[in-house]
Amino acid sequence: MVLRTVPLAALVGRDDLGLTVLVGEDDLDRPVCWAHVSELVDPVPYLLGQELLLTAGVTYPEDVDAYVAGLVGRGVSALGFGVTPVHNAVPRELVDACRAHGLPLVAVPPGTPFMAVSQAVGAALAEAQNAELRLLADSQRAMTRAAVRPAPVEGTLAALVDALGCWALLLDADNGVLARAGEAPGPTTDLVRLADRVREGSGPRSAGTTLDGDQLVLNPVERVGRRPSVLVLGRPRSFSVADRAVVAVALALLALLRPDPDPTARLAARLVFGGDPAPLLEGLLGGTSFQVVAGADGEGYERLADVLGTPLVDVADDGFRAVVVSGTAIDPDLVVGVSAPAPPAELPAAHREAAALLRRARATGRTALAVEGSGVTGLVDPAQARRFACGLLAPLADHRSPSAVELVETARAWLAQHGNWDRSAAALGVHRNSVRHRMGHVERALGLDLTSAQDRTDLWCAISWLPPEWPATTAG
Numbered sequence: 001m002v003l004r005t006v007p008l009a010a011l012v013g014r015d016d017l018g019l020t021v022l023v024g025e026d027d028l029d030r031p032v033c034w035a036h037v038s039e040l041v042d043p044v045p046y047l048l049g050q051e052l053l054l055t056a057g058v059t060y061p062e063d064v065d066a067y068v069a070g071l072v073g074r075g076v077s078a079l080g081f082g083v084t085p086v087h088n089a090v091p092r093e094l095v096d097a098c099r100a101h102g103l104p105l106v107a108v109p110p111g112t113p114f115m116a117v118s119q120a121v122g123a124a125l126a127e128a129q130n131a132e133l134r135l136l137a138d139s140q141r142a143m144t145r146a147a148v149r150p151a152p153v154e155g156t157l158a159a160l161v162d163a164l165g166c167w168a169l170l171l172d173a174d175n176g177v178l179a180r181a182g183e184a185p186g187p188t189t190d191l192v193r194l195a196d197r198v199r200e201g202s203g204p205r206s207a208g209t210t211l212d213g214d215q216l217v218l219n220p221v222e223r224v225g226r227r228p229s230v231l232v233l234g235r236p237r238s239f240s241v242a243d244r245a246v247v248a249v250a251l252a253l254l255a256l257l258r259p260d261p262d263p264t265a266r267l268a269a270r271l272v273f274g275g276d277p278a279p280l281l282e283g284l285l286g287g288t289s290f291q292v293v294a295g296a297d298g299e300g301y302e303r304l305a306d307v308l309g310t311p312l313v314d315v316a317d318d319g320f321r322a323v324v325v326s327g328t329a330i331d332p333d334l335v336v337g338v339s340a341p342a343p344p345a346e347l348p349a350a351h352r353e354a355a356a357l358l359r360r361a362r363a364t365g366r367t368a369l370a371v372e373g374s375g376v377t378g379l380v381d382p383a384q385a386r387r388f389a390c391g392l393l394a395p396l397a398d399h400r401s402p403s404a405v406e407l408v409e410t411a412r413a414w415l416a417q418h419g420n421w422d423r424s425a426a427a428l429g430v431h432r433n434s435v436r437h438r439m440g441h442v443e444r445a446l447g448l449d450l451t452s453a454q455d456r457t458d459l460w461c462a463i464s465w466l467p468p469e470w471p472a473t474t475a476g
Helices: 064-074 092-101 114-147 152-164 189-199 241-256 263-271 278-285 301-308 344-364 382-396 404-416 421-428 432-446 453-465
Strands: 020-023 034-037 051-055 078-082 105-108 167-171 177-181 207-211 214-223 226-235 290-295 313-316 319-325 336-338
Touching: 020 092, 034 114, 051 114, 064 092, 078 114, 092 105, 114 152, 114 241, 152 167, 152 177, 152 226, 152 241, 167 189, 189 207, 189 214, 189 226, 214 241, 226 241, 278 319, 278 344, 290 344, 301 313, 301 319, 319 344, 336 344, 344 404, 344 421, 382 404, 382 432, 382 453, 404 421, 404 432, 404 453, 421 432
Parallel strands: 034 051, 051 078, 078 105
Antiparallel strands: 020 105, 167 177, 167 226, 207 214, 214 226, 290 319, 290 336, 313 319
């Protein structure tokens, strides 16, 4: 079991204790796990190591040299000698023995009870634990935030380096450099050999070494069905248990992140919307019928590719569009428009349909699907439906402020929210008074009474049947 420790300096630096360093000024980084009081001539059998041993010399040993040698052999970090009431000063032979064996020695003044020293150690340990928890929480938050932003691998490494004060090198399966942060060296022969060793076996494993004065730790980044990449970290001081907990979070995130997407796949996503993409689509997605998904929130290529299950995602500043195999399950809570199934040659038209459906999705807060032959749409001839829609909404077509599209989208959101002004405003991202103002325009321009269920139904059907090109298109 690894015990939490604090450096001896954390105790001798406290003015309220008044400890005086007699031996070991250069060894104040010695780790102390606890303060233990013992007046035994030979306390060694009852010690575990890394203690600050406190004694007042009640049973002062006859062989002081052997006493100190035993403490050093047990791994005691330091000896604290209490002055008075037994001894008026720290015995000279004890000072000499501690200096000879390299054991730090501190004098505890008469006004400082041993209990105060023990409490100080406990308080320092508690603060160290709190600092570790803060480090873990802060670094986890920073790395998670970086993982969902552009360049997630590089960002995660940068957050890790900032948290631990180290450098980082991520090697791919063939020991090429995937990413680096801080003043990371290149993959030397020794590093490559050690990285290959870390990849062997299974389960949690790591390796450590030194390089140019830095302490190094190597960990595999596991991915199912793939040869692991390896994360190499280095810094002058060793990595603590708390540091390794932070590294574990980084490893988990890196295992979920993909490297930068294949440029040809992203280029293909753009080419799909022109020319003949059939062979490309069939090769990439394994189908002959496809649907276009349009969304307004460009969450980043990696996340969208994972959520939609396709590499054909085109992310832009104003949203995204993607091509999926027909029948792909889409989370109904995603605010996206999904076209009807289409062959490759008709994907540009499917994209326009998905973009139009996205407007409905934004009004309702849920996925809008183009489903042929269902509901009222399945009972009305498409050409008649378009004529009805364009005819009813024609008075809005030339409206400039607000625009025709703004008025229609406001009406769509207002109807989808059952006439609730606040929810409609939230769906549109505008003030509720703007919704009232626009709906007044719609009602007056179209000559409708929107307290009437019939007029509301007519308006909803007209908006649903509008062709994607409206208002550029005509009723015919």
